[in-house]
Amino acid sequence: MVLEAEGLTKHFPIRQGPVRRRGREALTRRVRSVQAVDDVSLTLRRGRVTALVGESGSGKSTVARLLAQLYPRTAGDIRLHGESVTVKGGRKFRAYCRQVQMIFQDPFASLNPVHTVRYHLTRALKIHGNAGKGDAELEQALNGLLERVQLTPPDRYVDKFPHELSGGQRQRVAIARALGADPEALLADEPVSMLDVSIRLGVLNLLRDLKERLHLAILYITHDIASARYFADDTLVMYAGRMVEGGDSETVTQRPAHPYTQLLIDSAPDPDRLLTDGAGSGTTPRDAGGGEPPSLIDPPPGCRFHPRCPSAMERCKTQSPPRFDVSDGAGHWAACWLYDTDVTAEAAVIAEEIAEVSR
Numbered sequence: 001m002v003l004e005a006e007g008l009t010k011h012f013p014i015r016q017g018p019v020r021r022r023g024r025e026a027l028t029r030r031v032r033s034v035q036a037v038d039d040v041s042l043t044l045r046r047g048r049v050t051a052l053v054g055e056s057g058s059g060k061s062t063v064a065r066l067l068a069q070l071y072p073r074t075a076g077d078i079r080l081h082g083e084s085v086t087v088k089g090g091r092k093f094r095a096y097c098r099q100v101q102m103i104f105q106d107p108f109a110s111l112n113p114v115h116t117v118r119y120h121l122t123r124a125l126k127i128h129g130n131a132g133k134g135d136a137e138l139e140q141a142l143n144g145l146l147e148r149v150q151l152t153p154p155d156r157y158v159d160k161f162p163h164e165l166s167g168g169q170r171q172r173v174a175i176a177r178a179l180g181a182d183p184e185a186l187l188a189d190e191p192v193s194m195l196d197v198s199i200r201l202g203v204l205n206l207l208r209d210l211k212e213r214l215h216l217a218i219l220y221i222t223h224d225i226a227s228a229r230y231f232a233d234d235t236l237v238m239y240a241g242r243m244v245e246g247g248d249s250e251t252v253t254q255r256p257a258h259p260y261t262q263l264l265i266d267s268a269p270d271p272d273r274l275l276t277d278g279a280g281s282g283t284t285p286r287d288a289g290g291g292e293p294p295s296l297i298d299p300p301p302g303c304r305f306h307p308r309c310p311s312a313m314e315r316c317k318t319q320s321p322p323r324f325d326v327s328d329g330a331g332h333w334a335a336c337w338l339y340d341t342d343v344t345a346e347a348a349v350i351a352e353e354i355a356e357v358s359r
């Protein structure tokens with residue numbers, strides 16, 4: 001295990017102001033908060049890709065930014081090799097920032113347009129103490145990084161500016177910059193969603209190759225559950241700031257247990273389904289809420305998915321479900337009352353119906 005998060009929570013305050021307090025003018029006052037991430041736990045292991053899947057606004061990118069220490073967390077614990085990381089600026093914190101690197105969604109925005117590839121990679125190598133001694137060693141390290149991300153021959157790319165590269169090449173430079181820190185974990189926030197479809201596979205294959213050769217732990221954030229199945233060893237599904245299902249990718253994508261995961265899979269483009277039921281209207285038969293995600297300022301009580309869930313029961317409206325083991329695969333779990341072992345007759349019938357549809 002490399003990186004572990006437990007009970008990770010992030011609430012963004014909504015402030016209003018200016019307000020007058022005892023004759024003095026205060027700038028703002030906190031009125032409410034956006035509950036972007038709530039009690040999220042996950043583990044990243046060496047040599048494995050973990051996909052974090054969910055629709056826009058589900059809190060996936062916030063989880064990545066919390067793990068990268070770009071946002072302070074409201075609650076929860078983050079551990080690297082079992083040791084909590086708390087003090088910003090301390091020795092442990094600096095080691096954490098070296099070992100956990102982030103790759104952003106937009107490769108053009110993440111590179112400085114007025115600097116060359118050489119500048120970006122040299123800076124990463126120097127900051128993290130991997131530049132070696134002297135120009136020859138630095139040049140060797142630069143070439144090694146570019147070769148590792150398959151930008152060869154290095155001479156052709158090292159003195160180019162970001163605008164002289166294609167989107168896929170820019171993302172490879174961003175990956176090389178992250179590798180300049182010699183990390184153990186990569187947090188890839190939708191790394192291919194802004195690339196042309198034709199080059200997405202190449203970047204995913206590069207990340208998989210790096211995972212195997214460098215034994216990296218990778219968090220792959222995506223809204224595309226089909227790519228999670230192709231690329232990731234494990235898959236976690238997030239809805240409205242909470243984890244709702246997890247397990248190995250094959251099991252989660254082939255035998256989804258949570259009604260939201262089933263909805264995500266139903267929503268993925270499928271030419272066969274388009275021909276048979278005319279899907280593509282944006283709302284699938286399993287979405288009882290018209291496709292609207294809930295407000296995270298005032299999320300629904302109980303299970304946050306209950307306004308959209310076709311299987312919702314009375315208890316779902318008031319009680320938040322914990323994780324339940326799903327009996328069809330080792331490590332497969334779902335946060336859904338349908339899998340409560342103390343199951344009611346009503347839930348047993350619905351769970352059986354869902355299992356039947358998924359087969």
Ligand code: SF4
Nearest residue numbers: 303306309316336337
């Ligand atoms: Fe649906 Fe209830 Fe399960 Fe939530 S807990 S997904 S509302 S059945």
